[in-house]
Amino acid sequence: MNKLTELIKRVNPKIEILYGGPEVSYDSYEFLNNHLGEYLICGEGEETYKEFIEYKLGERKLEDIKGLYYRVGDEIKFNGERKLMDMNDLVFPYTYEDDIENKIVYYEASRGCPFKCKYCLSSVMHGVRFLDLERVKKELKFFMDKKIPLVKFVDRTFNCNHDFTKEILIFLSEQDTNTRFHFEIAADLLRNDEIEILNKAPKGRFQLEVGVQTTNLEVLKNINRYITFENLKTKVLNVAKGQNVMQHLDLIAGLPGENYESFRNSFNDVHSINPDEIQLGFLKLLKGSSMRSEAEKWGIVYSPYAPYEILSSKDISYYELLKLKKIEEMVDKYYNSGKFKNILSFFLKKFETPFDFYYELSCFFELKGFFNRSINSTEYYKVLFDFNEEVLNGKGREVLREIIKYDYLCFNKKKWLPEFLLRNMDKYEERDVREKLRISMGNLKKFHIERFEIDISQYLKSNMIINNISYLIFDEENSDNIIDVTKIVSEEQI
Incomplete structure (x- = not known):
């Protein structure tokens, strides 16, 4: 603040400076005494500022304005505290x-x-x-x-x-x-x-x-x-x-x-x-x-x-506060965004407490240098896959891949998947599935169909992992509209 006020005064010494806000309201005399400037509003500013403008317009005396500190030569005067306003x-x-x-x-x-x-x-x-x-x-x-x-x-x-x-x-x-x-x-x-x-x-x-x-x-x-x-x-x-x-x-x-x-x-x-x-x-x-x-x-x-x-x-x-700063970043990105909910459920079961998971994830982030550079939205998913590979020795790799795929498709473009995720349905199977669904559900032009190697709906409901193939359709115009069509598809062999 000193630098800014000094620059203002160098540009034009006639410019007067008025301070206000909580930063200057609790040591007002010392602040104005040690900074360039002419006036300081202490406490609530609405009425004091209004009266200050009236003073500048010649409609009020300076010494009548409560809540105002001001400089007169080398002396700083105060007109007394203002009562809290209605x-x-x-x-x-x-x-x-x-x-x-x-x-x-x-x-x-x-x-x-x-x-x-x-x-x-x-x-x-x-x-x-x-x-x-x-x-x-x-x-x-x-x-x-x-x-x-x-x-x-x-x-x-x-x-x-x-x-x-x-x-x-x-x-x-x-x-x-x-x-x-x-x-x-x-x-x-x-x-x-x-x-x-x-x-x-x-x-x-x-x-x-x-x-x-x-x-x-x-x-x-x-x-x-x-x-x-x-x-x-x-x-x-x-x-x-x-x-x-x-x-x-x-x-x-x-x-x-x-x-x-x-x-x-x-x-x-x-x-x-x-x-x-x-x-x-x-x-x-x-x-x-x-x-x-x-x-x-x-x-x-x-x-x-x-x-x-x-x-x-x-x-x-x-150093403990620094650790908490890094954990804060993990919580904000992965928990608060809401884009990794099911992936987090997969990991949380593998740690004694949620705090321990976020701490280990923050250590992995730091090890890979991710705190020092920007990573894109796709990389945030890849980090979790790599974390499982390197910290948890790849345990549950294939299941995790399917869970990541689900969370990714909920919030990202449906037509493309990152390389570390697998799209197991070729164009012939997709054609047959679409035809079956068209008969039962009508035109699916604006829906994306995805095959999963686990019963993904059951996992979402209860965290149970059942190794049955399942099919979901994602509404490309309404991300909340996701329909499990496994039963329809399974009614006749694809």
């Missing part, structure tokens, strides 16, 4: 003339959080403030009318007020829209009536981000979180029963009191729920958070540069 004074920034179709919109219906998690800036604010409920509905309807694909609520804990939460969920569930809504929630606070609404909502309408952070009760106490994993797990699984809400669960590595083995246990606990996504985050010691003031107590060493990520602590070493 959320309903916020101005909705969009109009129907704005070109925001196909954009992701971040929306704020509340500020603050009832919890006091030490690593979070929301913990230093008191209370939670909400927008008027009818206003929220009106603004969300605007986004739906504009066909926004995704609205991400930035509320720290969306479901901290039951009546407010329930009313919005009901409203959004009843709309005729393709807009998806993302909420950060505390799963342990979910009530049965809220879960019932979620279970009955249109598929894809909602996605939930659940902060687990750790499943170690002692570590949770160290950061002022008082939940049990069993309670959270029950709520997440109850939401999952509806099979229509995407759930994203977060973990944080480097929390005070959590060592490498404890984090391994936390990961395995979360993996056992089988959420749609698992995020491995790393502790950030943000300015203003109580976690930063306790860094010495926990032996935490963190980067002096934003976002102030942990480097080590008395509980976890720098």
Whole structure:
């Protein structure tokens, strides 16, 4: 930041610089004293910035603006803190003339959080403030009318007020829209009536981000979180029963009191729920958070540069955190993408825990140099085949080849297969199969037919490996439409 401000001043010394945001709100005097610039907004900026513009237009006195630090010669003055604003004074920034179709919109219906998690800036604010409920509905309807694909609520804990939460969920569930809504929630606070609404909502309408952070009760106490994993797990699984809400669960590595083995246990606990996504985050010691003031107590060493990520602590070493970084990449690519689900099931049975599998896979990635170069989507499948060959001595090679083939065809072009996968059906067999299916099912012009050397449908249902030939057709226009036609094909010899 110093470099940027210095360059600005060199280009034109008359340009004035105004700072704002959480990065400068907790050591405001020291920051402005040590950086080039004239003004700094401390805390919430909407009203302060508006009044600052009015001052620049000659409509207000500088010394009357609360929440503003400013330089007068060699002296820095402060006009005093500004009270937290009424959320309903916020101005909705969009109009129907704005070109925001196909954009992701971040929306704020509340500020603050009832919890006091030490690593979070929301913990230093008191209370939670909400927008008027009818206003929220009106603004969300605007986004739906504009066909926004995704609205991400930035509320720290969306479901901290039951009546407010329930009313919005009901409203959004009843709309005729393709807009998806993302909420950060505390799963342990979910009530049965809220879960019932979620279970009955249109598929894809909602996605939930659940902060687990750790499943170690002692570590949770160290950061002022008082939940049990069993309670959270029950709520997440109850939401999952509806099979229509995407759930994203977060973990944080480097929390005070959590060592490498404890984090391994936390990961395995979360993996056992089988959420749609698992995020491995790393502790950030943000300015203003109580976690930063306790860094010495926990032996935490963190980067002096934003976002102030942990480097080590008395509980976890720098090299252990590096290992977790590599595991994070494997989880994000292979688990969170959803493109390798059945292949992962094949491998997970061969390791003591899911964490051990992702660790071994990360070691293989590093050995082959894949962390240092880009690899294409096909190579990600090939890596898993090679991993089985070199780490597991090729055990179950032919079965794995069929499982990889299935997952590959679900998400990639159907007419071509990579060399390491085998297409066992020649053009004559395909012609005969197509003719048989045409008689039973009609025109299959836009369908791809694939032969498998195992009963692939049985494997997908129960992970059972049965060495019977099977046939599937893949809809080339709808990737979710995959039909097992083995029975039809087998009714007469091909």
